[in-house]
Amino acid sequence: MDKALPTNKQDWTAFYQQFDARVRQHKQQLKRPLTLAEKILLAHMQQPLDEEDRPLRRGRCYVNLWPRRVAMQDVTGQMALLQFMSTQQPRVAVPASVHCDHLIEARAGVQADLPAACKNHEEVYTFLKTACQKYGIDFWEPGSGIIHQVVLEHAAVPGGLLIGTDSHTPNAGGLGMLAIGVGGGDAVDVLAGGPLNLAWPRLIGVQLTGQLQGWSSPKDVILKLMGLLGVRGGTGCIVEFFGSGCSSLSATGKATITNMGAEHGATTSLFPYDEAMNNYLCATQRHELAQAAQQMQHCLRADDEVLQDPANYYDQLLCIDLSNLEPHIVGPHSPDLSRPITAMQQAVAQQQYPDTLAAALIGSCTNSSYEDLGRAAAIAKQATALGLRAKVPFYVTPGSQSVYETAQQAGYIDALKAMGGVLLSNACGPCIGQWHRTDQQAAGPNSIVSSYNRNFPGRNDGKSHTLSFLASPEMVTAMALFGRLSCNPLQQTLPGTTNKVLQPPQADVLPTTGMHMNAQGRVTPPADGSSITVHIAPNSNRLASLAAFAPCSDSQWSNCCVLFKAKGKCTTDHISPAGKWLQYRGHLDKIADNTYLGVVNSFTTTAGTGIDITQPNEPAQLLCSIARRYKARQIPWVAVGDTNFGEGSSREHAAMQPRYLGCVAVLARSFARIHETNLKKSGILPLTFTQESDYNCIGTFDRIDVLGLDTLATSQPVRIVVRHSDGSADHLQCNHTLSPLQIAWFHAGSSLNYLTRQAAAS
């Protein structure tokens, strides 16, 4: 299969014809109707299915796929490119892009913040840009926009397969693309010409009926779904939307829903092709692609038999009636704490959440489209007509330069500013903790509300006492006018008026003249970049070349210390926090100092600390310091996790840092998908307890032996011995999900070692 993506109309038609032919061929073999996700996966298989693969056992069999594009952002992209450089490949094998969005701090507003970021991060931006030029990758300058918004505008293709080094890559599912968030290691495999090795997913069907009314928005669909599925409910699954309700949602609205599917853990989420996608492709000047997709619509939706009897084809089926969907608000601290806005007043009273809002923020890759800003501006206009302004600091982030320019022309930006909005750069900003908060309330427990997708403690401002709530941009804008968390803007009289109630927002989905698509900020690479040098200063504290991880020796599998036992939620933000640490994402040794800073350890009382068991009388120390000591003394160690360990981001740093500090295995009740893969890629063994209650038997001073790893085999449990400090021992069985390829990575010490070895041998 041709891996490059077409550029003109004829090629797009050929692309879909080839897609169709491959789907038909597989359908004949499988002898059953197919869902949309299955079609896209099958159209991108590296090889035809053999006899053994044919049942395609969901969750159990691994397949090799050919993604057509790789998207990276500036913080995960650094590590991905450093790894790519160590493969010695001259140029990337598939179209790829790097987007400068995460490093830009939000301080005073775009005018000052953007130049400041360009200055502060010059070294990293230069590294990324020259690496892009050398290896043939599109580079999107700071200010061009948030990765997922830019990909949606320029690169997303209905029916295509994309991987991105960011967990919200499924955003492109709003345009019918199968878009999967991965760690940098997976990206490097594909950039170097290899396949994506993926567990065949289970399928969740979500049937949408009816039509959104009034205040209700696409955000409320995903917030409702978060309540239904929880933060683990989508793990190992693709969520496929279908039903008459889909066509009433715009493409960017659909993208809001698929984007935030990362929060229930799904491999990805996607929508079938429809008129709304056609309109978006045309508005973003991709008429030829739109025409070709339109003609081949049957390829870009589930088969009729599936739609007629979905329960027979999806592993789980959920239905949401859009007509009755109320606006929702979720939080704090977890995106699945979901409730309708009408229940918020009671929640505030019962849980004693601080009722006075400290800030309201709209934007992020989830909710920063032209339509989103339009609906927020519709609220702002009503307020300013009454002489009202936001009662709290109110921040506005457009998703891209295209969105910004188009929204500016429509008057949305001025309307939001008139209400008191501070315009931030087209970037992640406060969503990833790049927020220099100066308000007094930040010092103690305080409530903030945003239209973002994540609300883990400390996420936005680095302060775990901040309670972060999520809602649609229009709801956040309205709440900024009330200044209270318990308000219900649908019904309550606006403060400062006697009887004025906000009317439901109305705004165009897309501008009639199309989006401003001048691709400002895109730097395309030269045809031959071989003479370009990628410079890494030897004494830099931002970037460092990578040394290969040595495979673990037999002796490292006995007598391992337990560094910590995580209690409750342990996200990648707990394992490798973002915010100020983002600047060290290209320097493994430096960033290792943030390892496990947020982990709540059941052996100690302060987050991020543990006991050095070789110095039992010493007080608790930072976990990263203990790990460094163990490493210096060549003492192997393991980490123990609770459920959904590693939830959240795709950052492979959360696996590479522990590996760098000497971790050999992580034992958990369960893992989040991307983190589990990142552990495997780094050469750490991820194991789950066969009995979840075995988690309880591990104590502070225990030592662990992992047995029989020389004969490690797929689907075979691994035995471990937990030797307690009183001389007794527990013999446990653990499960693993390594495929044969992943076992080869494990023996090689990492997937990168395996890749370079394979390349050298060929």
Ligand code: MIC
């Ligand atoms: C996030 O939203 O947590 C991030 C920052 O975009 C991450 C990627 C990262 O850690 O760099 C993600 O979601 O994958």
Ligand code: SF4
């Ligand atoms: Fe950026 Fe936030 Fe989206 Fe992550 S979730 S890509 S930090 S805007």
